[in-house]
Amino acid sequence: MGAKSFIPKMKSVVAVPLATLFLAAGGTSVATAVELVQPGTLQIVTTGNAPPLSLTQPDGTLSGFDVELCREIASRLELEPVVSRLEFSAILPGLAAGRYDIVCSSTARTAQRLESPDILMSDPTVENFTSLVVRTDSDIDSVDSVSGIRIGVVRGGQEKTAVEIYYGDSVTTVEYPGLSEEILDLKNRRIDAVAANAVVAAYYVADDPDITVITPGMVVEGMSPYQLGLIVNSSAPELSAKVNELLAEMHEDGTFDALLKQWIALD
Numbered sequence: 001m002g003a004k005s006f007i008p009k010m011k012s013v014v015a016v017p018l019a020t021l022f023l024a025a026g027g028t029s030v031a032t033a034v035e036l037v038q039p040g041t042l043q044i045v046t047t048g049n050a051p052p053l054s055l056t057q058p059d060g061t062l063s064g065f066d067v068e069l070c071r072e073i074a075s076r077l078e079l080e081p082v083v084s085r086l087e088f089s090a091i092l093p094g095l096a097a098g099r100y101d102i103v104c105s106s107t108a109r110t111a112q113r114l115e116s117p118d119i120l121m122s123d124p125t126v127e128n129f130t131s132l133v134v135r136t137d138s139d140i141d142s143v144d145s146v147s148g149i150r151i152g153v154v155r156g157g158q159e160k161t162a163v164e165i166y167y168g169d170s171v172t173t174v175e176y177p178g179l180s181e182e183i184l185d186l187k188n189r190r191i192d193a194v195a196a197n198a199v200v201a202a203y204y205v206a207d208d209p210d211i212t213v214i215t216p217g218m219v220v221e222g223m224s225p226y227q228l229g230l231i232v233n234s235s236a237p238e239l240s241a242k243v244n245e246l247l248a249e250m251h252e253d254g255t256f257d258a259l260l261k262q263w264i265a266l267d
Contacts, residue, residue: 034077035236037101041082042074045100048085049178050154052203052263053106053126053228056085065263069125070104070230072255073246087177089156092119095233102243103231106200108158111222113231120240123247124227126199126264130162131217133194133201135186136210140193143218149192150174152182159195162220179204186211199228199264 037043046067048056055064062083074081083104086094091103096118107113108128109121132151134140140149147170153160155175163173174191176182182194183204194201201213218224232240250256 042079043101044083046105050106066104109229122230126228128197129217129225132214152191152194
C-alpha cells in the first residue's frame with residue numbers, strides 16, 4: 001500500500017512514405033526540415049474518449065485540450081490538421097508504424113516513455129495525478145481505504161501499473177478501451193472504482209452527482225503525480241524540436257493559458 005497521497009489545488013504501418021517539408025514558422029524566415037507522414041498535413045491521433053483532453057463532440061468532431069493544442073501547432077506550422085481516432089492501446093503502435101505524426105491524447109511522461117528509443121515526448125503540458133473515481137454512495141473515501149475491490153483501468157494506460165504498485169494483489173483490475181466505458185460500468189455497479197488521471201476524472205464528475213473523485217490521490221514514485229505531454233516518432237526529431245519550440249511560444253503569447261482556462265478544471 002502506498003504510504004502517501006497527493007492532493008491538488010482545485011480550480012472550478014508505413015502506407016505513405018515520409019515526406020520532408022521545409023516550413024517557416026512563427027513569422028520568421030528560418031526554414032526547418034520536418035518529416036511528415038503526408039505532405040502539407042499534420043496527422044494527429046487521439047482517443048476521443050478522455051475529456052477534457054480528448055473528446056468527441058455530438059457531431060463526431062474530435063476536440064479537447066490536447067487536440068486543440070495540436071491543431072494550433074499545425075496552424076503555426078502552416079499545415080492542415082488531420083485528426084484520427086484510435087483506441088489508446090493501438091496509438092503508439094500506429095505511431096511506430098508511421099501512420100501518424102503526433103499523439104495528442106492525455107499521455108503521461110513516464111520514465112519508461114521518456115527513455116524509450118521509439119518515441120520522443122514533448123516538454124510537459126499539464127500537471128496531473130492518479131486517483132479513484134467512485135460512486136457517491138460508496139464506502140470508499142480514501143485511496144488508502146481500498147481492499148478486495150474491482151478497479152477499472154484503461155487498456156494500455158499507466159493507471160493499471162500504478163494500481164498494481166500501490167495496492168499489490170489486494171485489488172483486481174478490469175481493463176476497458178476508455179474512461180467513458182469504465183464510468184458506465186461503475187455506475188451500473190459492475191466495478192467498484194475507476195483509476196483515472198484526475199484532470200479527466202474531474203471533467204466527468206463535474207455535472208454528475210452520482211460519482212466523485214477521491215482526493216488526495218495516489219503517490220507512486222515516477223508515476224503519480226506526473227506530467228502529460230505530446231508524442232512524436234523518434235524518427236522525426238526535427239518535428240519534436242519544433243513542437244517544443246511552439247509550446248514555448250504559446251506559453252509566451254498566452255495561447256497556452258487560454259486553452260487551459262477553456263478546458264481544464266484542475267490547476
